[in-house]
Amino acid sequence: MEPFKNISSIITPLDKVNVDTDQIVPKQFLKLVQKSGFGKFLFFNWRYDEAENKKPDFVLNDSKYDGSKILISGDNFGCGSSREHAVWALKDYGFSVIIAPSFADIFFSNCFKNGLLPISLDEKLVELLQKETDPISIDLEKQFIKTPSQEIHFDIDSHMKKILLEGLDDIAQTFQYEDKITEFEKNSKIPSVL
Amino acid sequence: MGKTLFEKIWESHVVVEKPHNPSLIYVDRHLVHEVTSPQAFDGLRMNNRKVRRPDLTIATMDHNVPTNDRSLPILDQTSAIQIQTLEKNCKDFEITLFDINSPDQGIVHVIGPQLGITLPGSTIVCGDSHTSTHGAFGALALGIGTSDVEHVLASQTIWLEKPKPFEIKVEGKRKNPHAVTAKDIVLSIIKNIGTGGGTGTVIEYRGEGIEDLSMEQRMTICNMSIEAGARAGLIAPDEKTFEYLRGRKYTPKNYESLVEEWREHLKTDNDATFEKQFTLHIDDIAPQVSWGTNPGMTCDVTESVPFPDEFAQGDPNQKKSAEKALSYMDLKPGTPIEDIKIDRVFIGSCTNARLEDLIEASKVVRGQKISPYVRAMVVPGSQMVKKQAEEMGLDKIFIDANFEWREAGCSMCLGMNPDILSPGERCASTSNRNFEGRQGTGGRTHLVSPVMAAAAAIKGHFVDVRKMDLN
Numbered sequence: 031m032e033p034f035k036n037i038s039s040i041i042t043p044l045d046k047v048n049v050d051t052d053q054i055v056p057k058q059f060l061k062l063v064q065k066s067g068f069g070k071f072l073f074f075n076w077r078y079d080e081a082e083n084k085k086p087d088f089v090l091n092d093s094k095y096d097g098s099k100i101l102i103s104g105d106n107f108g109c110g111s112s113r114e115h116a117v118w119a120l121k122d123y124g125f126s127v128i129i130a131p132s133f134a135d136i137f138f139s140n141c142f143k144n145g146l147l148p149i150s151l152d153e154k155l156v157e158l159l160q161k162e163t164d165p166i167s168i169d170l171e172k173q174f175i176k177t178p179s180q181e182i183h184f185d186i187d188s189h190m191k192k193i194l195l196e197g198l199d200d201i202a203q204t205f206q207y208e209d210k211i212t213e214f215e216k217n218s219k220i221p222s223v224l
Numbered sequence: 225m226g227k228t229l230f231e232k233i234w235e236s237h238v239v240v241e242k243p244h245n246p247s248l249i250y251v252d253r254h255l256v257h258e259v260t261s262p263q264a265f266d267g268l269r270m271n272n273r274k275v276r277r278p279d280l281t282i283a284t285m286d287h288n289v290p291t292n293d294r295s296l297p298i299l300d301q302t303s304a305i306q307i308q309t310l311e312k313n314c315k316d317f318e319i320t321l322f323d324i325n326s327p328d329q330g331i332v333h334v335i336g337p338q339l340g341i342t343l344p345g346s347t348i349v350c351g352d353s354h355t356s357t358h359g360a361f362g363a364l365a366l367g368i369g370t371s372d373v374e375h376v377l378a379s380q381t382i383w384l385e386k387p388k389p390f391e392i393k394v395e396g397k398r399k400n401p402h403a404v405t406a407k408d409i410v411l412s413i414i415k416n417i418g419t420g421g422g423t424g425t426v427i428e429y430r431g432e433g434i435e436d437l438s439m440e441q442r443m444t445i446c447n448m449s450i451e452a453g454a455r456a457g458l459i460a461p462d463e464k465t466f467e468y469l470r471g472r473k474y475t476p477k478n479y480e481s482l483v484e485e486w487r488e489h490l491k492t493d494n495d496a497t498f499e500k501q502f503t504l505h506i507d508d509i510a511p512q513v514s515w516g517t518n519p520g521m522t523c524d525v526t527e528s529v530p531f532p533d534e535f536a537q538g539d540p541n542q543k544k545s546a547e548k549a550l551s552y553m554d555l556k557p558g559t560p561i562e563d564i565k566i567d568r569v570f571i572g573s574c575t576n577a578r579l580e581d582l583i584e585a586s587k588v589v590r591g592q593k594i595s596p597y598v599r600a601m602v603v604p605g606s607q608m609v610k611k612q613a614e615e616m617g618l619d620k621i622f623i624d625a626n627f628e629w630r631e632a633g634c635s636m637c638l639g640m641n642p643d644i645l646s647p648g649e650r651c652a653s654t655s656n657r658n659f660e661g662r663q664g665t666g667g668r669t670h671l672v673s674p675v676m677a678a679a680a681a682i683k684g685h686f687v688d689v690r691k692m693d694l695n
Contacts, residue, residue, distance in 0.1 A: 045544075046548075050518070050659045052657065052659040053659065053660060057662070058639075060259050060287075060640060061259070061303055062302070063262035063305065063306060063309050075661050104541055105420060106419060106420035109419055109420065109453060110450075111353050111638075112260065112351060112367040113259075114260070114263075115370075117369070136353060136368065136369060139369065140369035140371065143371030187245075187246075187385070189246060200375055201271070201374065201379060211248075211250070211379060211381055214250050215250075218250070219482070220343060220346050221476040221478065222279040222280060223253065223282055224474070
């Protein structure tokens with residue numbers, strides 16, 4: 031995984047609550063067997079009509095947000111299905127940061143496996159940022175968001191921060207505990223399936 | 225201080241623990257299906273890693289499989305490739321697979337318990353959010369993403385932040401348990417606590433209203449924990465649990481000695497504390513029907529479609545979201561639920577496609593015909609459920625009423641196979657999600673119980689199933 035770099039970008043405001051992963055990537059695109067190329071399916075049913083023409087009123091189709099790396103949305107972002115395809119699509123489209131008042135648990139955890147930074151902020155601050163039209167910058171190391179008018183601190187778990195900053199391979203990390211896993215298995219009372 | 229059931233299972237599976245960090249948790253059972261696993265196996269190959277415990281890993285194909293004639297080739301090429309990919313991956317990594325022709329094939333959350341793979345006190349993961357179903361057996365069962373699937377395949381462990389215990393008490397007795405079902409209990413819970421009400425928690429369902437339920441009904445409850453945002457949902461095992469798992473295909477040889485231990489340890493201590501609590505009284509609850517685009521947007525069948533203001537209770541975001549939902553669902557506030565006409569009926573999914581669900585629905589259907597304006601299908605949760613139902617003659621009851629009787633799979637719950645709604649079609653569905661486009665782009669889903677779905681199929685619109693004779 032690529033280490034997370036500080037970014038500066040305008041914000042794409044998606045003014046909805048409970049954005050579920052079925053909307054982020056609809057089911058018809060889950061049949062691919064690779065991780066790449068999901069960006070074109072992001073918010074597909076909101077972005078395109080039945081004839082696959084762009085819907086002009088959807089925020090991603092507004093050219094002023096082209097190249098934006100930050101998506102901001104409402105409460106409980108990423109709820110529903112566990113599909114990691116949702117994170118792959120957001121990342122492949124070009125987003126590096128998602129800001130929302132809260133995130134669904136599985137989506138939140140999937141973000142860190144793919145170098146996508148989810149920031150949860152107080153609802154009032156999210157509302158304020160929804161209206162911000164100038165570029166903002168995000169510093170993960172120092173944990174702040176800088177807008178033209180203010181600096182906003184955000185919280186993040188120190189372990190998760192390290193994973194993003196160093197682009198760590200989760201599995202290689204875990205293999206350092208190989209002996210502990212083996213020891214656990216020796217004492218486990220739950221038998222094999224077969 | 226006492227401990228909750230969740231805390232006991234958690235503590236007995238910690239491999240590595242460091243303060244202020246996620247813990248490394250051992251996984252006893254890993255269930256794999258075709259949609260969320262191909263990229264995980266690819267990751268193993270790229271890094272020359274193998275599957276640590278093939279003997280704790282079980283695979284089946286359920287999301288993509290067609291539910292019509294199994295002897296026909298799969299016409300959708302991308303589905304066919306995904307299914308073949310799982311076959312190849314299981315062969316290469318020596319994992320037991322219940323393939324499309326296996327008598328044990330079915331929705332992964334239906335076959336786990338049926339085969340005795342799901343065990344009390346164990347940890348179970350699967351790349352599927354409805355893994356919470358297995359919590360009905362007193363297991364800690366979690367849905368995970370594909371990166372974690374790869375991590376578990378490689379290490380048989382997973383890094384987890386410890387969720388907080390959430391007690392949901394279900395008190396009282398339903399007056400008509402054939403008409404007011406487990407589905408209505410869980411929809412009532414979600415309606416009250418909201419789709420994010422369980423975020424960051426593991427729910428333990430307790431109380432008389434839960435103890436009274438059969439194992440299959442408990443699975444319906446735990447299945448929908450994720451629709452309240454919970455990491456998992458569980459129910460302490462009791463004699464019903466132990467009896468259900470006795471003598472199944474993969475029930476462990478030392479089962480009785482395990483039961484003795486589970487009976488003693490797998491319960492929440494009297495002096496344990498929960499971080500969050502909610503109580504639902506079920507004496508007077510009605511059958512539920514969802515009217516919106518998330519499972520929290522649900523009301524009694526006797527009510528009318530709510531006005532956004534009334535639903536939002538002062539929250540402007542909720543108001544906007546209700547307006548949008550009503551527009552997507554093409555519903556006018558104030559319309560009685562019983563006046564809503566439907567085009568399709570789907571009885572199926574990991575929520576409601578077990579034998580008991582089909583038995584109960586068949587009681588509504590027996591000797592009747594579905595409305596000529598409705599297309600209805602029954603998709604059993606597994607090939608084993610299908611076989612058992614056919615042995616009881618349930619297939620005949622449904623077919624005589626003009627239902628389609630299908631092969632096992634996830635089918636129209638998420639419409640990855642050919643079973644989908646056309647744009648604008650309205651469906652009474654026993655599944656778990658009424659999200660926009662979930663059952664087909666532009667399709668409109670109303671979540672209901674199997675008996676409510678069956679009743680709607682016959683009348684052509686929603687009807688309070690308590691008015692029908694179910695004996």
